[in-house]
Amino acid sequence: MSVTTSSSSATPDWSRMARRTLWNRTGFLAIVIGFLTVVSLPIVLPYLWLLAISLTGKGGDGTTILWRLFAVAAAGYLALITIALFAPEGQTAKRLQWGVTLVTVAALVAGVGPYLTIDNFAFLWDPASVAAERGSQSRIGLMPSVWSAMGNSFAFAGAQTLIVTVVAAPAAYALSRFSFAGRESFLRGLLLLHAFPALALTVAIFIQMYWMGLLNSLSGVILVLCALELPFAIFVLKGFFDAVPWDIEMSAITDGASRFQAFRMVVLPQVVGGLIAVGTFTFLRGWEEYVFVQTLLIEKTSLTMSLYLFFVSEDSMGVDYSLVAAVGVVYVLPALVLYIFTQKYLTQMSFGGIKG
Amino acid sequence: MAKITLDKVTKSWGQTEVLRPMDLTIDDGEFVAILGPSGCGKSTTLFLLAGLYAPTSGQILFDDHTVNRVDARDRNVGIVFQSYALYPHLTVQQNIAFPLRFKDVPKDEADRRVREAAALVQVDKLLERRPGQLSGGQQQRVALARALVKEPNILLLDEPLSNLDATLRIAMRAEIKALQSRLGITTLIVTHDQIEATTMADRIICMNNGNIAQIGTPDELYRSPHDIFVAGFIGSPPINLIKGEARGDTALVGERVLSLSAIYRGAVTFGLRPEDIALIASADTAMTGKVSLIEPMGREIFYTLQTPFGRLHALETGETARFVIGETVGLTFNAQRTLFFDAEGNRLPGLNADITTTIHEPVPSVRHPSHAEVAQ
Ligand SMILES: Nc1ncnc2c1ncn2[C@@H]1O[C@H](COP(=O)(O)OP(=O)(O)OP(=O)(O)O)[C@@H](O)[C@H]1O
Ligand SMILES: [Mg+2]
Numbered sequence: 001m002s003v004t005t006s007s008s009s010a011t012p013d014w015s016r017m018a019r020r021t022l023w024n025r026t027g028f029l030a031i032v033i034g035f036l037t038v039v040s041l042p043i044v045l046p047y048l049w050l051l052a053i054s055l056t057g058k059g060g061d062g063t064t065i066l067w068r069l070f071a072v073a074a075a076g077y078l079a080l081i082t083i084a085l086f087a088p089e090g091q092t093a094k095r096l097q098w099g100v101t102l103v104t105v106a107a108l109v110a111g112v113g114p115y116l117t118i119d120n121f122a123f124l125w126d127p128a129s130v131a132a133e134r135g136s137q138s139r140i141g142l143m144p145s146v147w148s149a150m151g152n153s154f155a156f157a158g159a160q161t162l163i164v165t166v167v168a169a170p171a172a173y174a175l176s177r178f179s180f181a182g183r184e185s186f187l188r189g190l191l192l193l194h195a196f197p198a199l200a201l202t203v204a205i206f207i208q209m210y211w212m213g214l215l216n217s218l219s220g221v222i223l224v225l226c227a228l229e230l231p232f233a234i235f236v237l238k239g240f241f242d243a244v245p246w247d248i249e250m251s252a253i254t255d256g257a258s259r260f261q262a263f264r265m266v267v268l269p270q271v272v273g274g275l276i277a278v279g280t281f282t283f284l285r286g287w288e289e290y291v292f293v294q295t296l297l298i299e300k301t302s303l304t305m306s307l308y309l310f311f312v313s314e315d316s317m318g319v320d321y322s323l324v325a326a327v328g329v330v331y332v333l334p335a336l337v338l339y340i341f342t343q344k345y346l347t348q349m350s351f352g353g354i355k356g
Numbered sequence: 357m358a359k360i361t362l363d364k365v366t367k368s369w370g371q372t373e374v375l376r377p378m379d380l381t382i383d384d385g386e387f388v389a390i391l392g393p394s395g396c397g398k399s400t401t402l403f404l405l406a407g408l409y410a411p412t413s414g415q416i417l418f419d420d421h422t423v424n425r426v427d428a429r430d431r432n433v434g435i436v437f438q439s440y441a442l443y444p445h446l447t448v449q450q451n452i453a454f455p456l457r458f459k460d461v462p463k464d465e466a467d468r469r470v471r472e473a474a475a476l477v478q479v480d481k482l483l484e485r486r487p488g489q490l491s492g493g494q495q496q497r498v499a500l501a502r503a504l505v506k507e508p509n510i511l512l513l514d515e516p517l518s519n520l521d522a523t524l525r526i527a528m529r530a531e532i533k534a535l536q537s538r539l540g541i542t543t544l545i546v547t548h549d550q551i552e553a554t555t556m557a558d559r560i561i562c563m564n565n566g567n568i569a570q571i572g573t574p575d576e577l578y579r580s581p582h583d584i585f586v587a588g589f590i591g592s593p594p595i596n597l598i599k600g601e602a603r604g605d606t607a608l609v610g611e612r613v614l615s616l617s618a619i620y621r622g623a624v625t626f627g628l629r630p631e632d633i634a635l636i637a638s639a640d641t642a643m644t645g646k647v648s649l650i651e652p653m654g655r656e657i658f659y660t661l662q663t664p665f666g667r668l669h670a671l672e673t674g675e676t677a678r679f680v681i682g683e684t685v686g687l688t689f690n691a692q693r694t695l696f697f698d699a700e701g702n703r704l705p706g707l708n709a710d711i712t713t714t715i716h717e718p719v720p721s722v723r724h725p726s727h728a729e730v731a732q
Contacts, residue, residue: 247441250408255506256429256458269445 026085033081047332048073054325057117062322068111076104120326130323139315140323146330149308154334156218156293156304157286163226164233164282165275171230172237173263177249187238193231202295209296218304221289221296229285233278240274241267276345280338287335305331358418358509358542359384360405365414367400374400376566377414382559384419385540387533389553392563393589398546399438401563402512405544406433418509429458434503434541435512438519440495442487448474448498449483455506473505476535493524500532504539511536513545517552529556550590554578562586579693584701587627593658595695596633598626598665602696607709610665612643614709620696626709627695630671634688635659635679641686642711650677663687 052066079100083093123130127145134140143149174180175187205224206215214220244267252262268275290306300307309331313324339346360382367375375397382388390398403409404416407428415422423431442451452473456466474480477497487495496516503511513532517525533556536543547553553560554574562569562577562585569589570582581587587595600609602620607613609626645663652658657677659670670687672678679685691710698704 245439245441247437247439248443250403250406250428251435251437251441252443252454253408253428254406254431254433254435255455255502258429261458266443269443 029085033085037077045070050325050328050332053322054120054329055116055118056322057115057119061115065112065115069108072104072107072111076100076107079104120322121330123323123326124330134315134320135317139311139317143308143311144303146305146308146327149303149305150330152218152302153287153305156222156289157283159219159222160225160229160286161279161283163222164229165279167226168230168233168237168278169268169271169275170263172234173241173267175234176238176241177246187235190231190235194235198228199291202291205292206295214296216297216299216301218297218302221292222286224292224296225286225289229282233282236278237271237274240271244270273345273348276342277348280342280346283338284335359420360510360542360544361415361417361420363415363417365404365411365416367397367404367409368412374566375404375411378568380561380568380571382542382544384542387536387543387545387556387558388561389557389559390544390546390561390563391548391550391553391589392569393548396563397566398548398563399514402435402514402544402546405510406435406512407431431510432506432508433510433512434506434508436496436499436503436514436516438515440487440499440519442495442498442502444487446486447483448479448485448487448490451487451498452483452501452505454502459506469505470501473501476504477501477531492519493528496520496528500535504535504541508541511541511543513543515546515548517547517549525552532556550592554590562589564589580703580705581695582703584625584627584697584703587695587697587703591629593630593669593671596628596630596665596668597697598628598668600624600626607696609709610663612664612711614711617691617708617710618706620704620707623699624704625697625701626665627697628668628689629693630658630669632690632693633668633670634690635670635672636686636688637678639684639686641688643687644684645687647679647681647683647685650679650681652677661685661687 048069049062049066052069053062056062056065080097083096083100123140123146127140131140175183209215209220209224212220214223248266248270249262252266253259257265288306289304290310293304293307294310297303297307303311309324309327312327313319360380362378362380364377364379365375366373366377378401390401392398400409404411407423407426411424416424418431443454446454449470452470453466456469461469470483471480474483477500479494479497479501482490482494482498487498490498496519500516516532517528520528529552532545545552545556557574559571560574560577561571564585570577570586577586577590581590584597588597598609600607600614600623602616602622602624604619604621605616607616607620607624607626614626643664645661645668647659648662648667649660650657651660652675655673655675657672657674659672659677659679661668661670668687688711691708694709696704696707696709
């Protein structure tokens with residue numbers, strides 16, 4: 001209305017308004033980025049530190065390396081953000097960003113490169129010499145090789161992933177599709193089980209494992225963790241199945257498929273994202289598991305990576321922090337790689353969610 | 357190709373009766389439309405035929421064999437769901453080929469049949485796409501090709517055109533009709549669009565609230581509806597329905613007395629289709645009305661009039677209105693086309709009405725409530 005009445009007296013200054021909008025947007029973005037950066041610092045720093053220590057030699061100064069690492073990385077990060085905020089979009093910005101990245105990497109190599117060593121990772125390829133150096137009574141001398149622990153961890157988390165997804169998928173499907181007596185209470189029970197602190201069960205599970213003759217066996221712990229993980233997996237997968245339309249399943253059946261074929265050929269492919277998400281979560285849970293392997297594998301004849309890390313840091317002959325850090329890095333790496341490959345699916349998952 | 361018979365088929369979900377006992381025969385090669393308001397059990401009927409639901413009681417027969425216990429997968433029924441229900445993870449080619457995976461069809465023959473079915477509905481250029489990359493009309497064709505590729509005995513279409521825009525709908529209507537008469541498959545199409553039903557089908561099943569209200573050709577449903585529901589449901593714009601009272605050889609309808617073609621006594625509803633009313637420029641006729649609203653609809657003009665019957669709708673062919681709002685016009689109607697329904701809403705066949713030439717004084721009556729409303 002006002003435009004029509006006052007058009008002659010004051011034409012709005014469009015360019016000024018556009019500039020103001022740009023500034024508002026930039027300011028808002030800057031605040032958001034600043035906040036996120038500050039919040040993630042405490043999370044990122046320990047990992048940087050871990051990396052720095054694991055790469056520092058015996059006489060080296062881990063702290064110096066950390067600060068240099070941090071300073072260079074922070075400078076690079078700030079430069080990248082400034083470019084993203086202010087530089088014109090398109091080719092120039094891209095080229096600038098690549099330049100900054102290269103400079104940062106070069107600075108890292110020049111600044112901290114000379115101080116770095118990979119000696120701490122020698123336990124990976126030459127455990128005998130590490131053991132000899134640390135003394136035959138040191139933990140690393142007494143323990144089986146890191147590779148057997150790594151293998152155990154993979155088998156442990158892998159088997160758990162397999163069992164949980166294979167059991168949870170049909171269970172979730174049934175809960176999503178069929179109505180049967182007790183369905184509602186079953187769903188509520190699942191939630192309750194998930195909310196229940198599993199640690200409270202340790203003693204009971206220990207006794208049960210003892211009677212079942214599964215103490216000290218990796219498969220026993222796998223079963224325990226599967227039982228604990230299943231409620232969550234079923235609940236999440238049910239959300240994915242709920243999102244698959246009833247029609248396409250019925251369509252498959254009129255096309256000549258059996259109920260099972262319809263499930264396998266038509267429904268399951270729609271929930272692949274959910275299966276990957278649930279599988280990844282289960283794998284990561286198994287990979288990080290410490291409490292139940294520690295309690296249930298009393299004789300420690302087979303170790304997982306979490307136990308390996310624990311024993312390296314509990315060495316009665318004195319702790320070598322560089323070694324602990326190196327083992328830590330090796331421990332984190334597979335989880336990180338898995339996460340990078342599956343993060344696309346993890347973000348689709350919301351608890352009991354509709355997203356598919 | 358199959359004849360379908362339903363023998364007292366019912367379907368209940370728990371306590372709610374969705375289908376009341378239903379008897380029905382559909383001949384081999386017939387194209388039948390199921391028409392009815394939302395929730396009246398149209399989809400349920402289709403799913404019963406497809407075998408996706410089991411009837412609560414009664415028999416379903418294909419070619420005089422009971423198929424109640426035959427699995428959906430063995431009935432050889434092609435179905436197009438309202439949502440099309442294409443498999444999102446498969447290409448168009450794989451979607452159409454899906455039903456053949458469960459039959460012993462050799463690979464090269466399967467390929468040939470998929471190509472034929474795709475060509476039939478003109479999606480042969482899209483075989484490598486996925487359903488997400490298709491328009492609504494293309495998805496609908498793919499669903500049709502998938503239903504046809506297995507050479508079904510019966511084709512069931514559940515509101516296949518409801519997601520399409522008007523132009524595409526008209527085009528697809530003709531295509532489906534042509535395809536059906538070429539292939540001669542017994543076909544049932546569910547719709548709540550009566551134009552769709554009347555243009556495509558040989559016969560229409562008009563359903564109401566789990567019952568079959570009437571089965572017949574489009575013309576039968578239109579000209580001789582069995583009850584007031586069918587009369588009101590078929591026809592657009594809808595029929596004028598006016599409450600009245602029959603008194604032997606006359607009937608008081610609104611404020612007007614009409615002469616009846618037969619003797620009847622009791623409460624009646626008088627039905628008159630808008631297109632059966634003729635408007636006359638001179639106000640010199642036995643009955644007149646005052647134009648209160650004019651709605652041009654392209655080829656037709658839709659008038660709303662205040663008459664002794666109360667408010668009346670009339671439809672006249674023509675591109676421009678002959679009258680203006682407020683004008684008093686003469687009214688006549690075709691006595692042969694008038695309908696009467698009894699107090700239960702059932703048609704009173706053989707009863708017609710004509711405007712009496714002698715104008716009776718309005719006779720106030722306390723027995724029908726619409727009178728007061730009309731009198732204003
Ligand atoms: N699984 C079910 N459980 C309970 N009631 C149901 C179920 N399926 C359908 N109904 C009921 O049956 C009635 C008929 O449903 P149906 O799907 O056949 O309607 P429709 O005529 O196809 O309607 P629309 O035109 O909206 O598709 C509806 O009242 C519906 O609520
Ligand atoms: Mg329906």
